[in-house]
Amino acid sequence: QVQLVESGGGLVQPGESLRLSCAASGFTFSNWWMRWYRQAPGKERELVASISSAGGSTNYADSVKGRFTISRDNSKNTVTLQLNSLKPEDTAVYYCNVRWWTTDYWGQGTQVTISS
Numbered sequence: 001q002v003q004l005v006e007s008g009g010g011l012v013q014p015g016e017s018l019r020l021s022c023a024a025s026g027f028t029f030s031n032w033w034m035r036w037y038r039q040a041p042g043k044e045r046e047l048v049a050s051i052s053s054a055g056g057s058t059n060y061a062d063s064v065k066g067r068f069t070i071s072r073d074n075s076k077n078t079v080t081l082q083l084n085s086l087k088p089e090d091t092a093v094y095y096c097n098v099r100w101w102t103t104d105y106w107g108q109g110t111q112v113t114i115s116s
Helices: none
Strands: 003-007 010-012 018-025 034-039 046-051 058-060 068-073 078-083 092-100 103-106 110-114
Touching: 003 092, 003 103, 018 034, 018 092, 018 110, 034 068, 034 078, 046 068, 046 078, 058 068
Parallel strands: 010 110
Antiparallel strands: 003 018, 018 078, 034 046, 034 092, 046 058, 068 078, 092 103, 092 110
16 A cells, blocks of 8 residues: 655754655555645645656745755655755644545655744
8 A cells, every 4th residue: 555654854943954755655656746745733734845756847835945855766765855944934744745546645744843
C-alpha cells in the first residue's frame, strides 16, 4: 500500500533553516508528481510546493518562493523540502502528498515551529 513518512521537523528561530524529507513506498515513485502541504492551527491545509515526476518542473506558493526548495531522488524514493529564512508564519504541520490515480495519500506530518 502507499506509504509516506515525513521527517526533519523541529523548533528553530526565525531566519534559520530546516530540511524535511519524505520517504515513499508502495507505488512507482518516479511516475508521479509529489507535493508538500502545510496546515497551521486554525487554518486550512495549503499547497506549499510540488515537483514533477522526473523533477524537471517545480511550483511554489507565493508565500515561500525564493525561500523553500523542493527536490526529489527517484533512486531513493524520497522527496525533500529545504526551508530557508524561516518566519514565524511558516509554523505548521508539513505533509507529504501524492495523488495516486484519483486518491490523495498523506504522510503523518512533521511539526515545524519557528519561534524566538
